[in-house]
Amino acid sequence: MNYVATNKAPAAIGPYSQAISLDNMIFTSGQIGLTSEGVLIEGGVKEQTKQVLTNLSEVLKEAGSSLSKVVKTTVFLANMEDFAEINKIYADFFGNHKPARSTVAVKTLPLNVSIEIEAIAVK
Numbered sequence: 001m002n003y004v005a006t007n008k009a010p011a012a013i014g015p016y017s018q019a020i021s022l023d024n025m026i027f028t029s030g031q032i033g034l035t036s037e038g039v040l041i042e043g044g045v046k047e048q049t050k051q052v053l054t055n056l057s058e059v060l061k062e063a064g065s066s067l068s069k070v071v072k073t074t075v076f077l078a079n080m081e082d083f084a085e086i087n088k089i090y091a092d093f094f095g096n097h098k099p100a101r102s103t104v105a106v107k108t109l110p111l112n113v114s115i116e117i118e119a120i121a122v123k
Contacts, residue, residue: 001020001021001022002020002021002022003017003019003020003021004017004018004019004020004021004026004028004059004062004063005017005018005062006018006058006059006061006062007036008036008058008061008062009031009036009055009056009058009059009062010031010032010034010035010036010037010038010055011038012029013034013038013110013111016029017029018059018062019059019060019062019063021063021064021123024122024123025120025121025122025123026060026063026064026065026119026120026121026122026123027118027120028056028059028060028118028119028120028121029118030074030076030116030117030118031052031053031055031056031059031116031117031118032048032052032055032109032110032111032113032115032116033047033048033049033051033052033113033114033115034051034055034111035051036055036058040111040113044114045079045082045085045086045114045115046085046086046089048113048114048115049085049086049089049090049114049115050089052115052116052117053067053089053090053093053117056117056119057093060119060121063121063123064123065121065122065123066121067093067094067097068094068095068097069121069122069123070094070097070099070119070120070121071099071100071120071121071122072099072100072101072102072119072120073099073100073101073102073117073118073119073120074101074102074103074104074117074118074119075090075101075102075103075104075115075116075117076103076104076106076109076115076116076117077103077104077105077106077114077115078105078106078107078108078109078112078113078114078115079105079114080103080105082114082115083103086115099119
């Protein structure tokens with residue numbers, strides 16, 4: 001088991017790793033709309049979703065993978081009314097690749113962000 005860390009995505013804001021690599025699998029922690037410097041991105045769910053997926057991509061890259069090798073994501077939304085809007089951005093980032101996905105509405109996310117996404121990928 002290896003801990004994955006990159007300075008191209010925000011550092012963990014708690015006692016956890018950005019990701020864990022085990023054999024050919026990568027398990028990421030949830031990414032939120034923070035810049036790599038740890039600053040919350042300005043704007044709404046649209047801007048946050050782009051930053052979340054950028055962060056996720058950087059963590060996967062550091063682990064030897066990419067968005068095209070994601071097998072499952074879990075999306076946590078503070079407002080399910082944002083579902084259609086985030087789907088457009090999500091589709092732009094993943095292109096023709098369509099990993100399995102769950103989307104869950106939650107009451108509150110860390111730092112009161114609108115979206116958080118975690119992923120499982122292969123190398």
